[in-house]
Amino acid sequence: MLSHLIRQSRHLLVAAAFASIVSGVCGVLLVTQINAALTAPDGAARTALAWRFAAIAVAAMLSHMASSVLFERLSQHAHAELRRFISARVLGSDYRRLEEIGAPKVQSALSEHSANVAGFFVSFPAILVNAIVVAGCLVYMALLSWQVFLASAVVIGLGSVGYHVAHLRAIRHLDAASMEQDHLFGHFRSLVDGAKELRLNAAKRTAFAHDVLGASIETVRRRRAFGMSVFVVSAAWGNFLIYAFIGLVLFVLVGEVPDRARIMTGFALVFVYMVAPLEILLMSLPRANLARVSAARIDEIAQQLACSEAAVTKPPVRGFDHIVLKGVCHRYWHEGVDDIFTLGPVDLTFRPGQVTYLVGGNGSGKTSLAKLLVGLYRPEEGQVLLDGEVVDDSGRDRYRQTFSAIFSDFHLFDRLLDLDSADLDERGNALLARLHLQHKVQVRDGAFTTRSLSLGQRKRLALVVAYLEDRPFLVFDEWAADQDPVFKDVFYRELLPDLKARGKAVLAITHDDRYFPLADRLIRMENGQVVVVESPRAEEPASFAAVA
Structure with missing residues (x-):
């Protein structure tokens, strides 16, 4: 489903991705200009540096605006296309098969699952921009000192492995929450369709509120809260590793080398700057994973709604003999x-x-x-x-x-x-x-x-x-x-x-x-x-x- 939407909007997606890359590159260049400004002498060189900084800042702003606008349009387009796609499958499906699937699954696909997939396109620029920023910062650190860069790669590798292990566990809970969501929509429908019966029987109303509806709501809440909490904890672990590495750079790793102050300042500045992009990146990935889960659910429902009949639009109504x-x-x-x-x-x-x-x-x-x-x-x-x-x-x-x-x-x-x-x-x-x-x-x-x-x-x-x-x-x-x-x-x-x-x-x-x-x-x-x-x-x- 995601790949279909991407293929369908590839030109707009390429333009939005290019704007995001430009925004990310400009963000990295701003860090290099800040580090250069901290040690640059007064004079013409500093003035030229100021003009470069201003030009890069303006370019970063414009590219970020373009990226955000284009991806918002992509999100709305994706949401509309998904709803049209699901609606067309429902209208064209075998009626008996539609009865077996049930309205709650279809409603869940039209509302929550399609919204999650559309949300992926909103989060995609954040993922792309911040991935570019993190990659650019790593390149800049390698240029400053390849020995210290290797140590930083080890730290980031440890954080990534921990995040990956946490991701595998979290995604299972998000999948389970997505499955339970379909049942929850059926219970929401019962709130209205069974309103008379629930009001005529207090025991039934209490049992439905606590044992059925309440239990389903709690299952979705617990599963999603646990899954997202795992992502948050792993992101906090990654941030701790970054600050720990900054401490190692300042007090252990950088010895008496030429340009020691510039290297220490550069690494500390880059790592402090990386904290926010890396955190945003790690926090945006769960939304992408949630979109993947929802896209898989939509794919599953769409396959169940497959139809072998040839549809007609508006044929003339004719009489019959028998x-x-x-x-x-x-x-x-x-x-x-x-x-x-x-x-x-x-x-x-x-x-x-x-x-x-x-x-x-x-x-x-x-x-x-x-x-x-x-x-x-x-x-x-x-x-x-x-x-x-x-x-x-x-x-x-x-x-x-x-x-x-x-x-x-x-x-x-x-x-x-x-x-x-x-x-x-x-x-x-x-x-x-x-x-x-x-x-x-x-x-x-x-x-x-x-x-x-x-x-x-x-x-x-x-x-x-x-x-x-x-x-x-x-x-x-x-x-x-x-x-x-x-x-x-x-x-x-x-x-x-x-x-x-x-x-x-x-x-x-x-x-x-x-x-x-x-x-x-x-x-x-x-x-x-x-x-x-x-x-x-x-x-x-x-x-x-x-x-x-």
Whole structure:
């Protein structure tokens, strides 16, 4: 992931890196000029030295500004690209695979992990500049006295080995914290999704707060605090070695040699100057390691979200003559039986102008069958045929455009995203009025004025969307379960017959047995098997054509 981002922004990265190198070189040159000024005699040479110092200082300032601005732009670009990349993978992934991965991992990748990777580009100039400063200081020390430089290399080597050993231990804790972060996002979601249950049960609320949420927060805190503390301790150890070496230079290593004062002053000055860059360098490396860990997590999630289907953009919605499920099977883990649940084999045919009720007990496989029908699930065995053509990975996304569906866990967008017509607001508001929602919500400029409604009212909004989409096949998963008796009656006696009259195919998953006689066809399921297909007689109900 990091290498992909670097390749994508290589020109900007090269420019920013060059500015950082110039800034680092200028920093080293400033140290040499300071050391020269401490021993330079008065006169023209000192004046020239002052002008050089001023020119280098200005160059250091300008290059540092350029480097910081360019790397900030790189950081924001990287953050945006990561979010686009992850979002595209989520939108294009197999729906069943997305269910298995879960929302918390995706949210963690979009927020924390992408922010950590973007933060790498902010810390990169600090790493590069200070690495240049440290390297330049080492070169300058070698020019002053190679014997003392060798001793300094030993000291820095000891510090580096200690830091490396500490790094290996710290990174394990950062990895563990990153893994736990995914679980923590799921617990954060439960704070809102489970708000009712937590308030109705004080014992459950306490257990969740302390044993689940609190434990997860504490695990992330402890792991990250330990990992970062190891880095801090190792950095402090490195600083101690530097000051110890300064003491050795001042009192032990430099004997009676020519230019003794200049050498001692130079080494002491360089080492004091190196303390801050070396500390910044050591403190910036953990952020780079954290970015590496987060990039690895994003890579892992992206690989899990791989898709073999060919995506379509906005194909024309066309009608169909028949859809056939031929020997279709689907398997998944069923918590109720604590075993693999097999749905099928199922053989069914659906045609336009046909209202089908799908009934059965909870856990019988009704919703899974609906997801197979609309193309959200890929059958492990058997085939789905549209007008005689097999629906495979190359055409499954196009096939899905035949359907509008309202599942029990539906999501309602605030805008009518795929609809664009001059009378959209008028048509939408007419439907809202028919469903008695005109005083709660309106359609303005293709968007709902609010979604802060009860579940039953939001389902009615979703029904408005389905009507406006005008797809050939509509699927309703327990749509009437949260409606009052008046709207139950409207749904079964007016809405569904109107859709039939308009030539739509309808599949309604329902438990409302009093309305079973209204169906053209009744499919009963038990334990993943279609056990009965009935054709009850239905009286001709009232029309809902006024809404259309």
